[in-house]
Amino acid sequence: MTDPLPSKKKRDQPKQALAAQAGKAHKEGRQHAAGSSGVFKLLSAFVLLAAVVVAYRHDPTLFTDFLDSWIGFSEHWEGSQPATSTNNPVHLSADIPKRNAVVAAFRHSWLAYEKDAMGDDEYHPISHKGSNLTSAGGIGYTVVDSIDTMLLMGLEAEYARARSWIADKLSFERDGNFNTFETTIRVLGGLLSAYHLSSGDPVYLDKATELADRILPVFETPSGLPHPMINLAKGVGVANADFTGLVSTAEVATLQLEFRYLSHLTGNDDYWRRVENAMRIIKSARLPHGLASIFMSVDEGQYVTSAIRLGSRGDSYYEYLLKQYLQTNGSEPVYSDMYEDAMTAIHNHLVQKSTKSGMTYTAELIPEKDASGEVSWRLTPKQDHLVCFLAGSLMLGATKTGALAQSVSVPPRDKELTPSGRRDWKTGVELLRTCMSTHDTATGLSPEIVHFRIPSDGMDHNSMAPADWYIKGARQVFPFSMSFGYELEHFACFASPGEFPPYDARYMLRYVYVFTYVQYTDTNGPSPETVESLFLSYRLTGDQLYRDHGWNIFQSIEKHCRLSSGGYATIVNVDEVPVRHEDKMETFWMSETLKYLYLLFDDSNTLPLDKYVFNTEAHPLPIFQPSVRTGFS
Numbered sequence: 122m123t124d125p126l127p128s129k130k131k132r133d134q135p136k137q138a139l140a141a142q143a144g145k146a147h148k149e150g151r152q153h154a155a156g157s158s159g160v161f162k163l164l165s166a167f168v169l170l171a172a173v174v175v176a177y178r179h180d181p182t183l184f185t186d187f188l189d190s191w192i193g194f195s196e197h198w199e200g201s202q203p204a205t206s207t208n209n210p211v212h213l214s215a216d217i218p219k220r221n222a223v224v225a226a227f228r229h230s231w232l233a234y235e236k237d238a239m240g241d242d243e244y245h246p247i248s249h250k251g252s253n254l255t256s257a258g259g260i261g262y263t264v265v266d267s268i269d270t271m272l273l274m275g276l277e278a279e280y281a282r283a284r285s286w287i288a289d290k291l292s293f294e295r296d297g298n299f300n301t302f303e304t305t306i307r308v309l310g311g312l313l314s315a316y317h318l319s320s321g322d323p324v325y326l327d328k329a330t331e332l333a334d335r336i337l338p339v340f341e342t343p344s345g346l347p348h349p350m351i352n353l354a355k356g357v358g359v360a361n362a363d364f365t366g367l368v369s370t371a372e373v374a375t376l377q378l379e380f381r382y383l384s385h386l387t388g389n390d391d392y393w394r395r396v397e398n399a400m401r402i403i404k405s406a407r408l409p410h411g412l413a414s415i416f417m418s419v420d421e422g423q424y425v426t427s428a429i430r431l432g433s434r435g436d437s438y439y440e441y442l443l444k445q446y447l448q449t450n451g452s453e454p455v456y457s458d459m460y461e462d463a464m465t466a467i468h469n470h471l472v473q474k475s476t477k478s479g480m481t482y483t484a485e486l487i488p489e490k491d492a493s494g495e496v497s498w499r500l501t502p503k504q505d506h507l508v509c510f511l512a513g514s515l516m517l518g519a520t521k522t523g524a525l526a527q528s529v530s531v532p533p534r535d536k537e538l539t540p541s542g543r544r545d546w547k548t549g550v551e552l553l554r555t556c557m558s559t560h561d562t563a564t565g566l567s568p569e570i571v572h573f574r575i576p577s578d579g580m581d582h583n584s585m586a587p588a589d590w591y592i593k594g595a596r597q598v599f600p601f602s603m604s605f606g607y608e609l610e611h612f613a614c615f616a617s618p619g620e621f622p623p624y625d626a627r628y629m630l631r632y633v634y635v636f637t638y639v640q641y642t643d644t645n646g647p648s649p650e651t652v653e654s655l656f657l658s659y660r661l662t663g664d665q666l667y668r669d670h671g672w673n674i675f676q677s678i679e680k681h682c683r684l685s686s687g688g689y690a691t692i693v694n695v696d697e698v699p700v701r702h703e704d705k706m707e708t709f710w711m712s713e714t715l716k717y718l719y720l721l722f723d724d725s726n727t728l729p730l731d732k733y734v735f736n737t738e739a740h741p742l743p744i745f746q747p748s749v750r751t752g753f754s
C-alpha cells in the first residue's frame with residue numbers, strides 16, 4: 122500500500138523542498154492516470170482515500186502535520202493564519218501607523234507628568250500633581266520605570282532630559298520604608314534595562330549597584346527569605362506590619378532576574394546567591410500538590426496555609442520560574458523542572474472550563490477550617506486580571522521547556538512539542554481567548570477580577586444571569602474602607618490554627634462586599650497583563666488576530682482613559698459609561714502597557730524573544746551565559 126503522506130523525515134524538510142516533492146508526485150500520478158480507464162481511476166481514488174483514512178486513524182497528527190507543512194494551516198490552531206511554517210525565525214514587520222499612535226500616547230503621558238510632577242514617584246493627572254511613596258522623598262519610581270520605553274521608541278529629547286534627571290537628581294538616601302519587590306522590579310529593573318539599551322551608560326549601572334547594595338540587607342532573616350520592606354537610607358529590612366512574619370510568595374520569587382543580571386554585570390556573586398537562596402528555600406518547601414500558597418513564613422521558610430492562586434501574590438512566582446530558565450539560556454535545568462512541575466499542578470488543580478461555553482480559566486483554592494480546625498480547600502471560580510500574564514507565559518514556555526528542538530516554527534507544530542508543551546500551548550491559547558473576551562464590557566476594557574459561572578452558584582433561576590462570567594457586585598457601591606482589603610487576606614490566610622475565624626456564610630458575604638470594594642478601587646483600564654500576552658502570542662504565532670485585539674484595547678484606552686489636558690487616568694468601573702476617572706496614572710502604564718503595545722506593532726527584530734527576557738515590569742534584560750554555577754538542584 123502506498124503511503125500518501127510524506128515520511129517523518131521529509132516532513133521536517135523546509136517548506137519549499139516539500140512543495141517541490143509534492144509537485145513531482147502529482148505530475149507522476151497524472152502521467153500514470155492518463156493511460157488508465159475510468160474504473161481504474163475510481164479504484165485508485167478509493168485506495169488513496171482508504172489509505173488516508175487508515176493513516177488518519179492510526180495517527181491523526183500525521184494528517185494535520187501534513188496539512189500544516191503543505192498548506193501552512195492546521196485546524197489545531199483554530200482560525201490562526203500562521204505567517205509561515207518553516208523552521209526558521211519568522212520576520213514580522215512593523216505596523217507603522219499603529220506603532221506611531223502608541224508613541225503619541227506615550228508622549229501625551231510623559232509630557233504631562235514632566236510638566237506637573239517631574240521627579241515625583243507617582244502622578245495624579247486630574248489634579249496635575251505628583252506624590253512620593255514615602256515622606257522621605259522620591260526614588261525615581263516613574264522616571265526610571267519609563268526610561269527604557271523612551272530608548273525603545275527613539276524619543277531622544279525626552280530621553281536626554283530623563284537621563285540627566287537620573288544622573289543629577291536621583292537619590293536613594295531616603296529614610297523611609299519601600300516595598301522590596303516593587304522597588305526591585307520597577308527601579309532596579311528599569312536601571313538595568315536602561316543600562317543595556319543605552320549600550321552601557323555607566324550612570325545606570327552605578328545607580329543600580331547602589332540601590333541593590335541598599336536592598337541586600339532584606340535577606341538577613343532566619344530563613345534567608347527577604348523581608349517585604351526595606352529602609353533605603355538605613356539599609357535595614359523591615360517586617361510586614363499587616364501580616365507579621367509573612368512574606369508573599371510572588372514577592373520573594375520575583376527579584377531574581379534583576380539581581381542575577383546585576384551579578385553578571387558586576388561579577389559580584391553575592392547578589393546572585395541571595396536571590397538564588399530564596400528559590401532553593403521555595404523548592405525545598407514544596408507542598409505535595411506542587412502549587413504555591415500565597416504566603417510563606419519568613420522565619421521558617423515554609424508555606425503558610427493560605428489561598429492558592431495565580432493572581433495577586435502568586436502570579437510572578439510562576440512567571441519567574443520560566444524566565445530564570447530563559448535568562449541563562451537554558452543552562453539551569455532546575456528551573457525548567459520547577460516550572461514544569463508547577464504547570465502540571467496548575468493543570469491538575471486550577472485550570473477549569475466555564476459551564477456554558479467551555480471558556481478556559483484558572484480558579485483559586487481557598488482554605489477553610491471546620492469547627493475542629495481541620496483544613497479543607499474550596500475551589501473558587503474567580504480569576505484576577507493578573508492571571509492573563511499566564512496565557513503568553515504558557516505559550517512561551519511551550520516553545521522552550523516544551524520544545525523538542527532548539528527552536529520551533531511560528532506557530533509551533535504539534536510534532537515540535539513534547540506532550541506537556543502541547544498541553545501548555547493549548548491552555549495558553551485558550552486562556553488568552555478568555556482574557557480577550559473579558560474585554561467585552563461597556564468600555565471594552567477588562568475588569569481586575571472576574572467570576573465564572575458554576576452550576577452551584579444558584580444564578581440559573583435568574584433570567585438575567587450571565588452566560589459565562591460576570592463582575593461581582595459591579596453595579597453596587599459599598600462604602601468600606603481599605604482595611605477590609607487586608608482583612609480579606611487575613612481570612613484567606615491563617616498563620617496558626619485558630620488565629621483567625623473560620624469561614625462561614627457570613628464571612629462569605631463580607632468577602633463579596635470586599636471584592637466589590639476592591640473592584641471599585643482597582644478596576645483599571647490600562648492593565649498590562651493581556652497586552653503582554655498579546656505581544657508574546659503575536660511573536661509566537663504571527664497571527665493578526667492578536668494585533669487586532671491589541672489595537673481594540675488601545676482604542677478603548679484612548680476613548681475612555683485619555684485626558685485631554687494631558688496624561689491617562691485609571692477608571693473606576695469598566696462596565697459603566699460614561700466612565701468615572703480616578704486621579705492616578707500608574708507607572709506601569711508607561712513602562713509596561715505602552716511598551717508591550719509598541720512592541721506588538723513593531724518589527725519582530727526589536728528585542729527578539731530568543732535574546733531577551735522581560736522582567737515582570739516589562740523591562741527587557743538580555744539572555745546570557747552565566748559564569749556562576751547554580752547552587753542547588
Ligand SMILES: *[C@@H]1O[C@H](CO)[C@@H](O)[C@H](O)[C@H]1NC(C)=O
Nearest residue numbers: 241242251252253257258259
Ligand atoms: C518628592 O521627593 C522629591 C525628592 O525629595 C522632592 O523634591 C519633591 O518635592 C517630592 N514631591 C512631593 C510632591 O512631595
Ligand SMILES: *[C@@H]1O[C@H](CO)[C@@H](O)[C@H](O)[C@H]1NC(C)=O
Nearest residue numbers: 450451527731732744745746
Ligand atoms: C544560547 O544557546 C544557543 C545554543 O547553544 C547559542 O547558539 C546561543 O548563542 C546562546 N545565546 C546566548 C545569548 O548565549
